[in-house]
Amino acid sequence: MSDTELRLGAVAYHPRIVTIWERFRTYFADAGLPTDYILFSNYERLVEAVLDGTVDIGWNTNTAYVALDHRAGGGTRILGMRDVDRDWATVLVMRRGQASPTVTELSGRVLALGSRDSGHAAILPLHYLAREGLDVASCRLLRFDTDVGKHGDTGGSELHVVRAVAEGDADAGALSAAYFSAFRAESVPAVADLEVVWRSPDYYHCNFTVLDSLDRELAERWSQALLAMDHDDASLRPAMDLEGVRRWYPGDREGYASLETAMREQALLA
Amino acid sequence: MTVDREQVAHRVDAERLELGGGLEVLLAAAFERVAPGGVLEIRTPSRAVAMELPSWARLAGHEPVDHASGSDGHLVTIRRGHSTRMLAGPLPPRERGPALRHGELHTADWRGGALPPEPDPQAGFAPLRAVPEAGAPTHHWRLSRRDAIWADDVGELVDQASGQQWDASRDIPWEAARDLDDTTERAVAQVMTFLAQNEYAALYVPAGFLPQVNPQLVELVLWLSSHVHDEARHIEVFTKRSLVGGHHGYALASTELSLSTLLDEHDFTASSLLLNVLGEGTFLDLLRFIEVHAPDAATAAAARLAHRDERRHVHFGISNIKRSVSIAPDMVGPLVAAAERRAAKLVSLSGLSPMLVEALTIMTAQSLQPADLSEAAADVRALMHTMERNRLRRLHACGFDDATARHLSDLHTPNLM
Numbered sequence A: 001m002s003d004t005e006l007r008l009g010a011v012a013y014h015p016r017i018v019t020i021w022e023r024f025r026t027y028f029a030d031a032g033l034p035t036d037y038i039l040f041s042n043y044e045r046l047v048e049a050v051l052d053g054t055v056d057i058g059w060n061t062n063t064a065y066v067a068l069d070h071r072a073g074g075g076t077r078i079l080g081m082r083d084v085d086r087d088w089a090t091v092l093v094m095r096r097g098q099a100s101p102t103v104t105e106l107s108g109r110v111l112a113l114g115s116r117d118s119g120h121a122a123i124l125p126l127h128y129l130a131r132e133g134l135d136v137a138s139c140r141l142l143r144f145d146t147d148v149g150k151h152g153d154t155g156g157s158e159l160h161v162v163r164a165v166a167e168g169d170a171d172a173g174a175l176s177a178a179y180f181s182a183f184r185a186e187s188v189p190a191v192a193d194l195e196v197v198w199r200s201p202d203y204y205h206c207n208f209t210v211l212d213s214l215d216r217e218l219a220e221r222w223s224q225a226l227l228a229m230d231h232d233d234a235s236l237r238p239a240m241d242l243e244g245v246r247r248w249y250p251g252d253r254e255g256y257a258s259l260e261t262a263m264r265e266q267a268l269l270a
Numbered sequence B: 001m002t003v004d005r006e007q008v009a010h011r012v013d014a015e016r017l018e019l020g021g022g023l024e025v026l027l028a029a030a031f032e033r034v035a036p037g038g039v040l041e042i043r044t045p046s047r048a049v050a051m052e053l054p055s056w057a058r059l060a061g062h063e064p065v066d067h068a069s070g071s072d073g074h075l076v077t078i079r080r081g082h083s084t085r086m087l088a089g090p091l092p093p094r095e096r097g098p099a100l101r102h103g104e105l106h107t108a109d110w111r112g113g114a115l116p117p118e119p120d121p122q123a124g125f126a127p128l129r130a131v132p133e134a135g136a137p138t139h140h141w142r143l144s145r146r147d148a149i150w151a152d153d154v155g156e157l158v159d160q161a162s163g164q165q166w167d168a169s170r171d172i173p174w175e176a177a178r179d180l181d182d183t184t185e186r187a188v189a190q191v192m193t194f195l196a197q198n199e200y201a202a203l204y205v206p207a208g209f210l211p212q213v214n215p216q217l218v219e220l221v222l223w224l225s226s227h228v229h230d231e232a233r234h235i236e237v238f239t240k241r242s243l244v245g246g247h248h249g250y251a252l253a254s255t256e257l258s259l260s261t262l263l264d265e266h267d268f269t270a271s272s273l274l275l276n277v278l279g280e281g282t283f284l285d286l287l288r289f290i291e292v293h294a295p296d297a298a299t300a301a302a303a304r305l306a307h308r309d310e311r312r313h314v315h316f317g318i319s320n321i322k323r324s325v326s327i328a329p330d331m332v333g334p335l336v337a338a339a340e341r342r343a344a345k346l347v348s349l350s351g352l353s354p355m356l357v358e359a360l361t362i363m364t365a366q367s368l369q370p371a372d373l374s375e376a377a378a379d380v381r382a383l384m385h386t387m388e389r390n391r392l393r394r395l396h397a398c399g400f401d402d403a404t405a406r407h408l409s410d411l412h413t414p415n416l417m
Helices: A016-030 A043-051 A062-071 A083-087 A119-131 A156-166 A177-185 A216-227 A237-243 A254-265 B023-031 B047-059 B154-163 B182-212 B218-244 B253-263 B268-293 B297-327 B329-345 B354-365 B370-398 B402-411
Strands: A006-011 A035-040 A057-060 A076-082 A090-095 A110-113 A140-143 A172-176 A194-199 A207-211 B008-013 B039-044 B063-070 B073-079
Touching: A006 A016, A006 A043, A016 A035, A016 A216, A016 A237, A035 A043, A043 A057, A043 A062, A043 A207, A057 A062, A062 A076, A062 A119, A062 A207, A062 A254, A076 A083, A076 A216, A083 B047, A090 A119, A090 A156, A090 A177, A090 B047, A110 A119, A110 A156, A119 A156, A119 A172, A119 A254, A156 A172, A156 A177, A156 A194, A172 A177, A177 A194, A177 B047, A194 B047, A207 A216, B008 B023, B023 B039, B023 B047, B039 B047, B047 B063, B047 B073, B154 B218, B154 B297, B182 B218, B182 B253, B182 B268, B182 B297, B182 B354, B218 B297, B253 B268, B253 B329, B268 B297, B268 B329, B268 B354, B268 B370, B268 B402, B297 B329, B297 B370, B329 B402, B354 B370, B370 B402
Parallel strands: A006 A035, A006 A057, A110 A140, A110 A172, B008 B039
Antiparallel strands: A057 A207, A076 A207, A090 A172, A090 A194, B039 B073, B063 B073
């Protein structure tokens, strides 16, 4: 391990994370920016690792980023994010033909939510639906707190959400638009008779976060190398496809404001 | 982000289609008409579909741009992504397909009569004319040089092999083999056991080469597959014939030794010489003899049908060697060396096994009467002459000169295969 090697932390929410980062590790080494990866089982541990310097770069969910930035007193920088992270959204789905014209009409009904630490399947839906006038307190919340610590990355709790709606255990369910589309593409039977009745404003999802203390020039070079990844490179495409990215973009804080507000509202920022 | 109506490169009306219900197919086809960076406008009457389209766009590698609602429905605009959907060049334009002969599409015609090009030795299982996508795992085919394994009429041979398939359970009049006398049936069982034992090697040799052939030389793949399939049926039919009369035969050690040396040969063309031309060629005469002298219709039918297949195998061998030797005359030396190498391993074999000679003679005589045996023994001796004469004729057809043909024939195994 060379002195200049960067340490990147990621959460191992699926075995493919190893495949992805083995390839990206080679990519960054070839780009002259040796980057080793360290895997964690949950985002709370990853946030701690960024704060105490165990890793230089955290590959964070939006929830992890907001928590990290809060604890660092705003002293973080974003080095990049995926194309899909820039317009992430939450959708509310119902069985076809039951569509409610407005979300306020869901008052008193059963609402299925994903893991409680998932920005897209629990925290933001409650925030946005309340803003749209839904009396959330009147609803019965059917929560699927699976894979807690993974912040909804596995999609497991969202599968429970769509099944609950399809089987009539819930009147409506909240999940990320991306996962709903992925379930459609995979022909998951439960989504066949569901439709989108509401879509949240766009917000940001994952990003690579560093503390301000990381050498600015080194961070900039790493960011440029990330952005230079080419999905048309046959040797990179399989890993990029596994990561769900076709193009990397530089990031900014703008798209995290709603989640920060939501986490404050829900007392999730210590 | 919004987009001017003028910036839209293509428009599509989804009508009542939904995602997961065919809309994604319509959109994929529509995006083929939009250049990277260009904008596709989708009209849908469904608010649900309009709200689902942005994340579909991301999943498909595009960028959602805008969603406008009006009294006549929803307009969603999506910018086509920049990464290519397939890591491969564009598909070539549609061309006229291969020529038909009276409505039939023959394997010999599917390349328009041209030889296959020398394939990339790492090529994959891309069917003829397919455009391979980059990024696929590579292979390392041991048999990849066209001129080392090709035969000019392999396409015709493939079609013949398909057209002449038969059924060893139903196409043989098995009842006819039930009532032979004990002496004759025992002889037939020994002859059939000998045939089946040899056919195992005739299967294992091409089966060993098959997974080594570059799939771009697909005719060779089809040919070897048919060869393997033919031999499987030969093992089946001769085993069934040995079983049906109730007698058992010996699987001979001398035969096993001879066959093991066929498996030792790993050069494709040398194997063509040893197995197809010399071994199966000699078996052609043996099978014809059995067909003519069979004591029952089942034995005759089995020999006749196997003979028809073996003719193709011999034809391929001659064709393959003739081509190899004409392209590279210095191939003769290594081919002769292969035959000499094999013969050296078989020095302990002094002639055709007496067990087989006796069985052939009794099967032909169908009795142990001296007069019958005398005539049958003469027939078996004549068979040996026929085998030698025809072996020389086949070697000449391969392109060997007289002296080389004689030398190769003399080196051939006393086991016949």
